[in-house]
Amino acid sequence: MVVKGLEVAVVAVTKTMKKNHELAKVLAAASCALIGSLSTAHAEESWDVDSAFLLYSESDGRVSAAEPVISATKNYDSETRLNVKLVADTLTGASANGATPSDEAQTFTSPSGNGTYTAAVGDQPLDDTFRDTRVALSSNWNAPINRDWAYGVGGYVSKEHDYQSLGVSSSVSRYLNQKNTTLTLGLGAANDTINPEGGVPTGLFQVPESASSSEFAQRDDSESKSIMDAVFGLTQVVNRNTIMQFNYSINTSSGYLTDPYKILSVIDDDSTGNNYGGNYTVNNRNLYLYEKRPDSRLKQSLYWQTKHQFDNNDILDVSYRYMFDDWGITSHTIDAKYRFRFDHQYLEPQLRWYSQSKADFYHRYLDSSAYTEVDFASADYRLGDLDTYTIGLRYGYQFADETEFYTRFSLYHQESSGDDGYGKLTSQELYPGLDAAMLMIGYKF
Amino acid sequence: MSKHFMLMGVIGITFLITGCSEMGVKAWERDVLAQQEMSLINEPVESSLNDHVYFSKEASSGGQGFGGGGCGCN
Numbered sequence: 001m002v003v004k005g006l007e008v009a010v011v012a013v014t015k016t017m018k019k020n021h022e023l024a025k026v027l028a029a030a031s032c033a034l035i036g037s038l039s040t041a042h043a044e045e046s047w048d049v050d051s052a053f054l055l056y057s058e059s060d061g062r063v064s065a066a067e068p069v070i071s072a073t074k075n076y077d078s079e080t081r082l083n084v085k086l087v088a089d090t091l092t093g094a095s096a097n098g099a100t101p102s103d104e105a106q107t108f109t110s111p112s113g114n115g116t117y118t119a120a121v122g123d124q125p126l127d128d129t130f131r132d133t134r135v136a137l138s139s140n141w142n143a144p145i146n147r148d149w150a151y152g153v154g155g156y157v158s159k160e161h162d163y164q165s166l167g168v169s170s171s172v173s174r175y176l177n178q179k180n181t182t183l184t185l186g187l188g189a190a191n192d193t194i195n196p197e198g199g200v201p202t203g204l205f206q207v208p209e210s211a212s213s214s215e216f217a218q219r220d221d222s223e224s225k226s227i228m229d230a231v232f233g234l235t236q237v238v239n240r241n242t243i244m245q246f247n248y249s250i251n252t253s254s255g256y257l258t259d260p261y262k263i264l265s266v267i268d269d270d271s272t273g274n275n276y277g278g279n280y281t282v283n284n285r286n287l288y289l290y291e292k293r294p295d296s297r298l299k300q301s302l303y304w305q306t307k308h309q310f311d312n313n314d315i316l317d318v319s320y321r322y323m324f325d326d327w328g329i330t331s332h333t334i335d336a337k338y339r340f341r342f343d344h345q346y347l348e349p350q351l352r353w354y355s356q357s358k359a360d361f362y363h364r365y366l367d368s369s370a371y372t373e374v375d376f377a378s379a380d381y382r383l384g385d386l387d388t389y390t391i392g393l394r395y396g397y398q399f400a401d402e403t404e405f406y407t408r409f410s411l412y413h414q415e416s417s418g419d420d421g422y423g424k425l426t427s428q429e430l431y432p433g434l435d436a437a438m439l440m441i442g443y444k445f
Numbered sequence: 446m447s448k449h450f451m452l453m454g455v456i457g458i459t460f461l462i463t464g465c466s467e468m469g470v471k472a473w474e475r476d477v478l479a480q481q482e483m484s485l486i487n488e489p490v491e492s493s494l495n496d497h498v499y500f501s502k503e504a505s506s507g508g509q510g511f512g513g514g515g516c517g518c519n
Contacts, residue, residue, distance in 0.1 A: 050490045163517030180469025188511045229511045303508035321508040331505040
């Protein structure tokens with residue numbers, strides 16, 4: 001976030017400059033930017049607040065979320081600012097547990113071990129005990145060091161009933177070529193603690209029938225992971241109407257990276273039996289295993305963004321990200337926005353396309369003849385082959401007192417794919433899509 | 446492998462900076478880029494809400510800024 005803030009600082013030599021401003025003001029503002037310190041009428045020590053509310057709703061009664069956010073920025077001058085942001089979100093609904101649908105009704109032990117939930121014949125197994133509330137507080141400080149250098153520091157804390165996260169970040173930027181080029185190095189570190197409902201399950205172990213089982217007795221209450229981030233960024237002014245950014249980032253996570261609530265089905269692969277492709281049973285119970293992921297992950301990404309303003313004042317914003325990691329996942333993301341600007345209003349259509357290839361240890365299910373041989377396995381569709389699409393429209397109205405009302409509506413679609421199994425499994429829908437609608441309403445003052 | 450990648454990165458960035466010195470504008474030509482709408486992240490609240498959704502639904506995160514985190518949703 002600090003990096004983001006600094007990039008804003010590079011071009012935000014004055015807060016708002018309407019096209020009808022006199023040339024003298026333009027020149028004055030630009031000259032001030034050159035010497036690196038500027039105090040415009042808007043850069044007085046006042047708080048700028050952006051408050052918004054997001055409603056997120058998935059189809060088929062899956063997850064829905066309500067997320068209010070308030071972000072307040074105090075501008076000491078054009079390059080010195082303090083931002084404080086508070087976000088809350090409430091999630092309810094049902095989440096895919098990873099097991100495959102079946103030609104028989106399936107009963108699952110709830111994460112706490114104190115109850116069960118069922119999936120009817122042919123239905124996606126969804127854990128409907130899923131609900132959570134999260135509160136996150138973050139703060140960033142950005143300031144110049146001298147005319148060629150700037151820095152930022154930040155921190156955040158977030159809390160859910162089963163998850164806590166604490167992070168710090170810092171960045172330093174160097175301006176070159178009369179501030180047409182900015183090099184930024186950002187570093188971040190975070191430490192997360194998870195204390196799952198029912199304790200930390202044993203990876204690749206059979207999901208027990210209830211909390212009275214011995215597996216529950218040996219569980220730890222919590223696990224943790226640590227995350228390190230480094231971002232190296234280059235921002236370049238191309239011409240009077242165009243700015244471009246390239247980032248290389250590297251992110252390492254180590255510790256407990258498994259999702260304690262996700263499981264895998266073991267499927268009977270004995271093609272001579274009459275249960276071929278059905279749930280494999282042990283002691284007359286369907287065999288479901290807790291998932292297990294490696295305890296480290298190294299992600300790298302390349303990011304390119306360009307913003308261009310046309311002669312009619314409309315703005316095109318395009319970005320591309322290529323990400324790859326040592327779990328075998330690679331992904332491509334293209335995001336494009338076009339802002340039609342009118343006197344006091346704007347309309348911004350948005351499109352996003354995302355495509356990822358699966359992790360090496362992703363398996364939609366495990367085979368009964370081989371499940372004991374895997375070191376890691378997850379059926380979490382978010383680690384599988386996945387394509388997603390977002391289409392959105394944002395509208396904003398700017399009042400004479402420079403406050404702004406805005407709203408955004410978007411639709412999000414996911415398509416998963418993978419191998420279709422064998423025997424009875426082939427008649428099941430193993431890769432259901434997902435649709436979500438998002439509505440955001442906000443006010444800046 | 447990653448050393449080669451780093452080396453290529455360093456060489457690439459050197460070229461970019463050299464090339465970049467030819468680009469840019471004079472201080473008095475910054476009127477357009479100075480608009481808040483032209484900052485690279487001009488709607489930080491919307492960006493963070495979107496990042497949060499994508500972080501919890503996809504295997505990738507970050508790129509524009511830090512890789513995200515701080516939530517048990519992934």
